[in-house]
Amino acid sequence: MSLSVLSVDQNPTEKQLAARKKELEKVDPSSYVNDTGVEELWAEKAFRHAQVYFKLICGINCTKLKLSKCDEELYQNFMVTFPRVNIEVIDEDKMKSVAGKRRWRNFCNMFQYHVEDYNFGTLLRLDCKEGYSESNTTLVPRVQFLAIEVARNRQGLNMCHFGKDPNPNPKSEEGENAEEKKESNESVSEANENESPNGEKETEPPSA
Numbered sequence: 001m002s003l004s005v006l007s008v009d010q011n012p013t014e015k016q017l018a019a020r021k022k023e024l025e026k027v028d029p030s031s032y033v034n035d036t037g038v039e040e041l042w043a044e045k046a047f048r049h050a051q052v053y054f055k056l057i058c059g060i061n062c063t064k065l066k067l068s069k070c071d072e073e074l075y076q077n078f079m080v081t082f083p084r085v086n087i088e089v090i091d092e093d094k095m096k097s098v099a100g101k102r103r104w105r106n107f108c109n110m111f112q113y114h115v116e117d118y119n120f121g122t123l124l125r126l127d128c129k130e131g132y133s134e135s136n137t138t139l140v141p142r143v144q145f146l147a148i149e150v151a152r153n154r155q156g157l158n159m160c161h162f163g164k165d166p167n168p169n170p171k172s173e174e175g176e177n178a179e180e181k182k183e184s185n186e187s188v189s190e191a192n193e194n195e196s197p198n199g200e201k202e203t204e205p206p207s208a
Contacts, residue, residue: 078147
């Protein structure tokens with residue numbers, strides 16, 4: 001079965017997820033180079049992970065959130081290896097420079113046998129005060145995501161999302177736009193009522 005026939009479903013059932021996981025386990029890298037089906041499967045998993053994680057930091061006190069069994073080791077090693085990295089707003093260019101990639105690769109390799117799927121592509125928010133969006137997201141190995149997010153949580157940087165709705169309702173925005181449009185139309189109607197049939201604007205005569 002070709003993986004390319006599998007479509008991305010944002011709300012797959014447990015049975016579908018299990019079937020897709022089995023398909024991934026069968027993947028032969030030499031046979032599926034640049035296969036769009038494989039890319040969709042990995043993109044789907046990364047997207048769902050991002051959704052779940054953001055819901056977590058919006059719903060609980062994330063300073064006590066445990067992301068892996070190696071949180072303490074990740075945090076301590078991260079603070080020693082990257083003491084001057086601004087985790088509040090990640091500098092993507094610096095992080096993905098030649099030197100930055102080398103340092104992060106060495107860091108990630110330390111946890112190769114301790115973190116499951118340690119190098120799996122994971123979505124990371126660049127600015128911790130913002131949610132996931134195209135402009136605020138970059139793809140990093142799972143260990144890198146864990147190290148940065150564990151540090152953000154322990155330092156309380158993600159607490160700004162506590163109590164937020166992780167899935168704001170777009171209908172509310174549509175309602176506001178509809179109300180603004182209605183008010184605009186009413187203003188135009190009032191202006192038209194104040195004009196005479198020949199198009200001249202009527203004015204009240206001055207009082208004597």
